[in-house]
Amino acid sequence: MQGNKVRLEERAQVLSGKLKDPYDGYGKILSTANTFPTRIFWLVGDYGKTDFNIAIETPEIGKLICDLGENSSIGIHPSYRSNSELALLKKEMGRMEKVTKRKTLTSRQHFLKLRFPETYHALLKNDLIEDFTMGFADQIGFRNGTARSFPWFDLSINERTDLLIRPFAYMDGSLNEYLKLSTDEAKKSIEKLFLEVEKYGGDFIFIWHNETITDHGIWKGWSSVLDFTLSLKKK
Numbered sequence: 001m002q003g004n005k006v007r008l009e010e011r012a013q014v015l016s017g018k019l020k021d022p023y024d025g026y027g028k029i030l031s032t033a034n035t036f037p038t039r040i041f042w043l044v045g046d047y048g049k050t051d052f053n054i055a056i057e058t059p060e061i062g063k064l065i066c067d068l069g070e071n072s073s074i075g076i077h078p079s080y081r082s083n084s085e086l087a088l089l090k091k092e093m094g095r096m097e098k099v100t101k102r103k104t105l106t107s108r109q110h111f112l113k114l115r116f117p118e119t120y121h122a123l124l125k126n127d128l129i130e131d132f133t134m135g136f137a138d139q140i141g142f143r144n145g146t147a148r149s150f151p152w153f154d155l156s157i158n159e160r161t162d163l164l165i166r167p168f169a170y171m172d173g174s175l176n177e178y179l180k181l182s183t184d185e186a187k188k189s190i191e192k193l194f195l196e197v198e199k200y201g202g203d204f205i206f207i208w209h210n211e212t213i214t215d216h217g218i219w220k221g222w223s224s225v226l227d228f229t230l231s232l233k234k235k
Contacts, residue, residue: 022216026064028223029210033072036230039132040072041108044095045079045088051110062099075106075132083113086122093126108207109133117156124163132166132205138178140170140189147202168205169193172212176222183221187228194232204233
């Protein structure tokens with residue numbers, strides 16, 4: 001629709017089998033999960049204006065999720081709409097559990113959207129025990145001032161809950177799309193964050209997307225940044 005002839009030709013070659021899907025980064029995810037604790041969050045909402053996922057009922061997608069789940073934890077990526085239509089979360093979790101044949105326990109919100117306290121109330125109502133949304137989209141660092149995981153304290157009822165918040169230090173899009181860092185600049189920023197976490201304790205959690213590790217388009221060369229991060233955790 002945008003008249004991008006290069007992308008149209010690329011898509012035609014992929015659909016005809018002449019070219020491997022340039023956004024298929026699942027092989028790298030599988031190899032990473034063999035060495036590092038990896039959690040995968042899958043978007044299973046209805047396709048719409050803010051949710052651009054392939055239906056989980058597609059046999060190939062279901063098999064891919066199960067394959068990835070052999071060495072990694074599969075969580076849910078609740079749809080953007082589920083933050084305002086809370087009943088959707090239960091529906092989406094049902095879809096996920098039908099494919100994985102196991103209870104879904106972890107989540108990360110689409111676009112990092114949080115509505116306090118409604119989002120966390122919905123997670124607790126659906127028996128989710130961990131959430132990985134606590135972080136910035138346009139910056140790196142610690143949104144709640146710590147890298148330590150902590151149980152969410154619900155101020156509306158003045159009680160500690162069973163929902164464990166897992167803050168992340170950086171996200172791939174923050175480095176490239178928002179901060180416009182080069183890969184070398186990104187590595188320096190990541191190492192600084194890592195050393196802070198190592199010094200004061202906590203979990204060095206970071207978020208990547210399947211298309212950003214494929215070295216394609218605006219992400220050319222960025223898989224090396226993920227590899228650099230993983231090398232820090234080996235030291």
